[in-house]
Amino acid sequence: MNSIIENMLTRRSVRKFKENQISEEDLSTILMAGSYAPSGMGMQSWKFTAIQNPQTLKKVNEAIRQALLSIPIVEETHPYVVSLIEKAQDESAEFLYHAPTYIIVSNLKDNQNSMADCALAIGNMMLAAHSLGIGSCWLNQLPGLTHLPLIRELLNDLDIPKTHDVYGSVVMGYAAEEPKPADPRKDVINIIR
Numbered sequence: 001m002n003s004i005i006e007n008m009l010t011r012r013s014v015r016k017f018k019e020n021q022i023s024e025e026d027l028s029t030i031l032m033a034g035s036y037a038p039s040g041m042g043m044q045s046w047k048f049t050a051i052q053n054p055q056t057l058k059k060v061n062e063a064i065r066q067a068l069l070s071i072p073i074v075e076e077t078h079p080y081v082v083s084l085i086e087k088a089q090d091e092s093a094e095f096l097y098h099a100p101t102y103i104i105v106s107n108l109k110d111n112q113n114s115m116a117d118c119a120l121a122i123g124n125m126m127l128a129a130h131s132l133g134i135g136s137c138w139l140n141q142l143p144g145l146t147h148l149p150l151i152r153e154l155l156n157d158l159d160i161p162k163t164h165d166v167y168g169s170v171v172m173g174y175a176a177e178e179p180k181p182a183d184p185r186k187d188v189i190n191i192i193r
């Protein structure tokens with residue numbers, strides 16, 4: 001098996017991180033790998049906002065917490081969202097797994113390829129990180145809240161264009177846990193010859 005395939009097969013989501021920061025060089029490599037992902041019509045209309053400043057990470061976490069608290073729980077609210085809203089009641093609730101690096105991937109609101117483009121870019125970044133010994137995990141909270149005014153204010157502060165929504169985000173850092181092994185693969189392959 002070549003090393004690229006092995007890297008794909010051994011990457012696992014990491015949800016507990018050491019405090020030490022990843023190097024500037026590694027961050028640049030990871031972001032560059034994201035920027036080389038394919039994009040519909042080659043538009044590259046995404047933006048990668050990498051946050052390493054501890055105060056800004058706290059601000060993002062608090063904005064997520066406040067945004068969750070602003071959501072009314074009704075009968076139709078998904079149980080996972082209810083659990084997040086309940087978690088947000090705790091002032092010290094942490095939504096970024098205390099990771100030292102958080103990358104927000106935004107893209108045009110009115111481009112039908114935005115989600116696919118961002119997902120491919122994040123996939124590239126997660127694999128690049130893994131190849132450098134850096135753990136990562138996709139986080140869906142911010143993308144799910146992207147339309148709330150409180151989050152839009154945060155995105156403005158982070159220089160994320162007003163024409164953009166957040167389609168994905170990923171935390172990164174050195175793993176402080178052995179991630180759980182991959183689930184057995186489901187039988188989803190059909191080769192028609």
Ligand SMILES: Cc1cc2nc3c(=O)[nH]c(=O)nc-3n(C[C@H](O)[C@H](O)[C@H](O)COP(=O)(O)O)c2cc1C
Pocket residue numbers: 011012013014015137138139140141179182
């Ligand atoms: C679109 C997407 C959304 C996800 N959202 C979250 C999330 O909000 N929080 C989290 O801890 N993991 C999240 N994950 C990580 C998945 O739970 C994880 O990839 C999956 O359980 C498979 O594990 P593996 O990445 O170790 O192979 C997300 C993954 C994807 C692709």
